[in-house]
Amino acid sequence: xxxxATNKQPLLIDRVLHYVVNTDxxxxxxxxxxxxxSALLLVDGTTQxxxxxxxxxxxxxxxxxxxxxxYVSSASDYLRPQQAAxxxxxxxxxxxxxxxxxxxxxKTLTPVPAVGTTPYNRxxxxxxxxxxxxxxxxxxxVNDGPLIGTQGGWF
Numbered sequence: 001x002x003x004x005a006t007n008k009q010p011l012l013i014d015r016v017l018h019y020v021v022n023t024d025x026x027x028x029x030x031x032x033x034x035x036x037x038s039a040l041l042l043v044d045g046t047t048q049x050x051x052x053x054x055x056x057x058x059x060x061x062x063x064x065x066x067x068x069x070x071y072v073s074s075a076s077d078y079l080r081p082q083q084a085a086x087x088x089x090x091x092x093x094x095x096x097x098x099x100x101x102x103x104x105x106x107k108t109l110t111p112v113p114a115v116g117t118t119p120y121n122r123x124x125x126x127x128x129x130x131x132x133x134x135x136x137x138x139x140x141x142v143n144d145g146p147l148i149g150t151q152g153g154w155f
Contacts, residue, residue: 013153062144
């Protein structure tokens with residue numbers, strides 16, 4: 001993040017992070033959170049400082065396109081409807097080993113060079129006290145669910 005006109009310091013990363021989870025058993029039947037979900041915790045910021053996630057990606061493990069939903073929650077033990085919110089989704093590739101990135105991450109305020117066609121960067125800010133969860137949009141376990149990963153840093 002950039003410094004502001006009031007001379008506040010820029011956002012600095014203290015520790016890098018990189019987490020990956022297998023979504024074979026991470027499921028939630030639909031976009032709305034249901035009580036019988038088995039979502040997986042991807043980044044636990046409930047007891048950490050906040051994090052900036054510069055990349056969230058999916059690695060296909062088969063030839064089925066799986067939709068994986070992303071949620072933020074104040075809980076780190078179970079994804080409950082009253083404590084969580086849907087923040088986006090990513091659909092895996094249909095070729096084993098191919099990578100798909102979450103291109104619709106929120107825009108950042110970071111200044112960018114006046115080169116190219118994209119006048120802004122994208123990243124996901126995970127505030128202190130929240131966790132990022134993932135769940136395939138399905139009611140069944142699979143054996144070729146995509147890997148979902150993220151990299152960024154704690155600040």
